[in-house]
Amino acid sequence: MHRKTRFGGGFPAIFYTISKALEVGPWRVWKKMTSRNACKTCAVGMGGQLGGMVNEAGHFPEVCKKSLQAQVADMKGAIPSDFFERNDLDALLQLTPKQAEDCGRLGYPVILEPGATHFKPIYWDSALEIVAHALKSSIPNNVAFYSSGRSSNEAGFLLQSFARVYGTNHVMNCSFYCHQASGVALKMAFGSGTATITLDDLDDCDLVFLLGTNPASNHPRMMTKLANVRARGGKIVVVNPLRESGLEKFHVPSQVKSLFFGTEIASHYIQPLAGGDVHFLVGLLKAMFEAGTMNQSFMTNYADGAEQVIAQAKQTSWDELILGSGVSKQEIDEIAELLVKSKATIFAWAMGLTHHASGVDNVLAVCNLAIATGNVGRAGAGLLPLRGHSNVQGIGSIGFTPSLQEGVKRALEKAYGKAMPINEGLDTYAMIDAAGRGEISTLFALGGNLWGSNPNLNWATKSMQNIGTTVYLSTKLNPGHFHGRGQRTLILPVLARDEEPQSTTQESMFNFVRLSDGGEANVPGQMRAESDVICDIATRVLGDSPVDWSRLKDHHEVRKLIAEVIPGWKEIAEIDSTKREFTVTGRVFHSPEFPTANKRALMHKTPLPKFDSDALRLITLRSEGQFNTVVYEENDFYRGMPHRFCILMAEEDANKLNVQDGQRVTVRGEAGTMENIEVIFGQIKPGVVAMFYPEANVLIDGRVDPRSKTPSFKSAPVWIER
Numbered sequence: 001m002h003r004k005t006r007f008g009g010g011f012p013a014i015f016y017t018i019s020k021a022l023e024v025g026p027w028r029v030w031k032k033m034t035s036r037n038a039c040k041t042c043a044v045g046m047g048g049q050l051g052g053m054v055n056e057a058g059h060f061p062e063v064c065k066k067s068l069q070a071q072v073a074d075m076k077g078a079i080p081s082d083f084f085e086r087n088d089l090d091a092l093l094q095l096t097p098k099q100a101e102d103c104g105r106l107g108y109p110v111i112l113e114p115g116a117t118h119f120k121p122i123y124w125d126s127a128l129e130i131v132a133h134a135l136k137s138s139i140p141n142n143v144a145f146y147s148s149g150r151s152s153n154e155a156g157f158l159l160q161s162f163a164r165v166y167g168t169n170h171v172m173n174c175s176f177y178c179h180q181a182s183g184v185a186l187k188m189a190f191g192s193g194t195a196t197i198t199l200d201d202l203d204d205c206d207l208v209f210l211l212g213t214n215p216a217s218n219h220p221r222m223m224t225k226l227a228n229v230r231a232r233g234g235k236i237v238v239v240n241p242l243r244e245s246g247l248e249k250f251h252v253p254s255q256v257k258s259l260f261f262g263t264e265i266a267s268h269y270i271q272p273l274a275g276g277d278v279h280f281l282v283g284l285l286k287a288m289f290e291a292g293t294m295n296q297s298f299m300t301n302y303a304d305g306a307e308q309v310i311a312q313a314k315q316t317s318w319d320e321l322i323l324g325s326g327v328s329k330q331e332i333d334e335i336a337e338l339l340v341k342s343k344a345t346i347f348a349w350a351m352g353l354t355h356h357a358s359g360v361d362n363v364l365a366v367c368n369l370a371i372a373t374g375n376v377g378r379a380g381a382g383l384l385p386l387r388g389h390s391n392v393q394g395i396g397s398i399g400f401t402p403s404l405q406e407g408v409k410r411a412l413e414k415a416y417g418k419a420m421p422i423n424e425g426l427d428t429y430a431m432i433d434a435a436g437r438g439e440i441s442t443l444f445a446l447g448g449n450l451w452g453s454n455p456n457l458n459w460a461t462k463s464m465q466n467i468g469t470t471v472y473l474s475t476k477l478n479p480g481h482f483h484g485r486g487q488r489t490l491i492l493p494v495l496a497r498d499e500e501p502q503s504t505t506q507e508s509m510f511n512f513v514r515l516s517d518g519g520e521a522n523v524p525g526q527m528r529a530e531s532d533v534i535c536d537i538a539t540r541v542l543g544d545s546p547v548d549w550s551r552l553k554d555h556h557e558v559r560k561l562i563a564e565v566i567p568g569w570k571e572i573a574e575i576d577s578t579k580r581e582f583t584v585t586g587r588v589f590h591s592p593e594f595p596t597a598n599k600r601a602l603m604h605k606t607p608l609p610k611f612d613s614d615a616l617r618l619i620t621l622r623s624e625g626q627f628n629t630v631v632y633e634e635n636d637f638y639r640g641m642p643h644r645f646c647i648l649m650a651e652e653d654a655n656k657l658n659v660q661d662g663q664r665v666t667v668r669g670e671a672g673t674m675e676n677i678e679v680i681f682g683q684i685k686p687g688v689v690a691m692f693y694p695e696a697n698v699l700i701d702g703r704v705d706p707r708s709k710t711p712s713f714k715s716a717p718v719w720i721e722r
């Protein structure tokens, strides 16, 4: 029996939007939603004059219930002053992600002293002094800095450069658990690690591939563009082990006809095995090779490495490709033909490709396909990693990464008059591992929920609790503050971007830098701007020479530095006066000339991944009502999953295991087990099951992709016990 799933968007989304607005007052919400601030949720890059309702191409209104969810959550009340007195650490450890989120905004700094049973409010001055003392008494090589992708370029730049002047390269961001594989692979193929297209290119293509991504929930504003592709007769190929109802049909709220009748999104829905994408993509190459339809002249003129990639496709048997992908020869032929006929194709993907031990190969295989068909380096065609957090790309661009390009390093040295550290910077997973070995004495986290984002939560808990002092700069509480505490933990309350006293900037997935005006605080409290907190700590630790950190509290000064140090960002120096948002130079390719040594693209052989044959492959994903580890709604009505502790399974697998729809089972993974999990029948590829992140992170062991260091969150072996 299939539970009824609903199509995406439409009136349910609109009603939800209205009811959310009523929670804090429609006028207050309208004012905030139309203020000039980049949207807080995904990286499509909404912003500009009417804030989160206008896209980069100026289209209005682009309404998204997700951005409203995040906005309203930031406006609903503050945590009462006696909250931490009434709730001891044990009580806080019981909070679910939703309960922690529902506590409201953190309005005052708190500290948990070693061995204490309660967090206690603390004055800002004392809190900053304790953080400074922890840093001054640590060896820089034992200190780590983490950033999620929510913070501004200004705060991110200040913190990463402070870390370096202080003396460490242990500077890492959430990308290692997200799109790192995309950056690594794109750089290997084209010499540049981000999208090769602009938002407008989506208006000029006739075919879009959506591989391992669910934009109906996670990038809702993309849906208008996708609906438009279909409206002008284009095709959309979805490649996803799970039939996502929002990708079958979506009711675009800003288009009247679509709102009422819905728009078919996928013209072709391919359901591979989780982790079977390389097999499928190599299969497409093989089909084209056999039909003699590859774009040989494009490869000859603009790319290297084609011979070995073609040889791999030629030598691999159809049996192996079909078995490994779970896709039939007929479907592979059909999609290959579609691709050959297309005049301009855009390949878009997200976590379904990156969250694997073969993440980089998955993305390289997409790059190979784009090159083999001549679909890169011209208008309307190219590669589009659908980024996660609203400023995750910016945080990477401005250097919040363990290693810096030589040029950036030299520019920083010149700007600050200080040699950069030489220790090898840790990636996120390696840092947690180092903490487990007792090698991290202080962790400074700019936003995020690092604990909850990790695989193997028991390991993450033990490792993080080994840290001496942990400092979180956060807007809201999340379970990571408590489970991921250090021996001493401080949570310092900060302003969200629409509350900042100064303007800030963010970079979208299309390499477009947006300006956010900031505004008034949404709730009363002692929250401070992230950049203020960072500069105050820097001054306390390093004094005012060689760098005058208090001068850098002025975002205009920071932007002048970014313009000097980061390639392609010159225009940011003048953004205060010009208000001109801009595309980072050197990243969009409308002609087939790439920033590699010889200006040619490079194709790479992609070995076929191997999997345990007796295990089911677990995908961990986001529900309709969550943003990463923040849960707004416990149920997922699109997929018919009524609560967080479900496992979505094909009826065929359930029959083999002799379990029924609605039955409770135990799910065993390599790192742990979860009991009392409800089986839900769904339209998912047999052999593959799905559960919600972050809860299911107790199951997953840390198999990381050797090149991107990203854990295989979407092909973890699990076994079901009745």
Ligand SMILES: Nc1nc2c(c(=O)[nH]1)N[C@H]1C(S)=C(S)[C@@H](COP(=O)(O)OP(=O)(O)OC[C@H]3O[C@@H](n4cnc5c(=O)[nH]c(N)nc54)[C@H](O)[C@@H]3O)O[C@H]1N2
Binding pocket: 041, 042, 043, 066, 178, 179, 211, 212, 213, 214, 215, 217, 218, 219, 239, 240, 241, 242, 244, 272, 273, 274, 275, 276, 277, 350, 351, 352, 353, 386, 387, 388, 389, 619, 620, 621, 622, 623, 624, 626, 627, 628, 629, 714, 715
């Ligand atoms: N509302 C909302 N928006 C968000 C977020 C959020 O949590 N909520 N998170 C933000 C962030 S940080 C990110 S990174 C993005 C995430 O955006 P997505 O990547 O779309 O999110 P996921 O839920 O991780 O799901 C990925 C999709 O990949 C499919 N998939 C899983 N395994 C495979 C596979 O092996 N092959 C293929 N082809 N497909 C597979 C899943 O079925 C699922 O549909 O969204 C961003 N936007």
Ligand SMILES: Nc1nc2c(c(=O)[nH]1)N[C@H]1C(S)=C(S)[C@@H](COP(=O)(O)OP(=O)(O)OC[C@H]3O[C@@H](n4cnc5c(=O)[nH]c(N)nc54)[C@H](O)[C@@H]3O)O[C@H]1N2
Binding pocket: 148, 149, 150, 151, 174, 175, 177, 178, 179, 351, 355, 388, 389, 446, 447, 448, 449, 450, 452, 453, 454, 455, 473, 474, 475, 476, 477, 478, 494, 495, 496, 497, 530, 620, 621, 622, 627, 628, 629, 630, 693, 694, 696, 697, 700, 713
């Ligand atoms: N099993 C599994 N694990 C995963 C994933 C998966 O699909 N499956 N996805 C991975 C991915 S793609 C990602 S990106 C990571 C997410 O990793 P993170 O980015 O570390 O986690 P989030 O849950 O987005 O962080 C939410 C917290 O950020 C804080 N916050 C929100 N806004 C602001 C702000 O403006 N400033 C500051 N300072 N703080 C703010 C709030 O305290 C909030 O609770 O998780 C990864 N882990």
Ligand SMILES: [Mo]
Binding pocket: 177, 178, 179, 388, 389
């Ligand atoms: Mo992400």
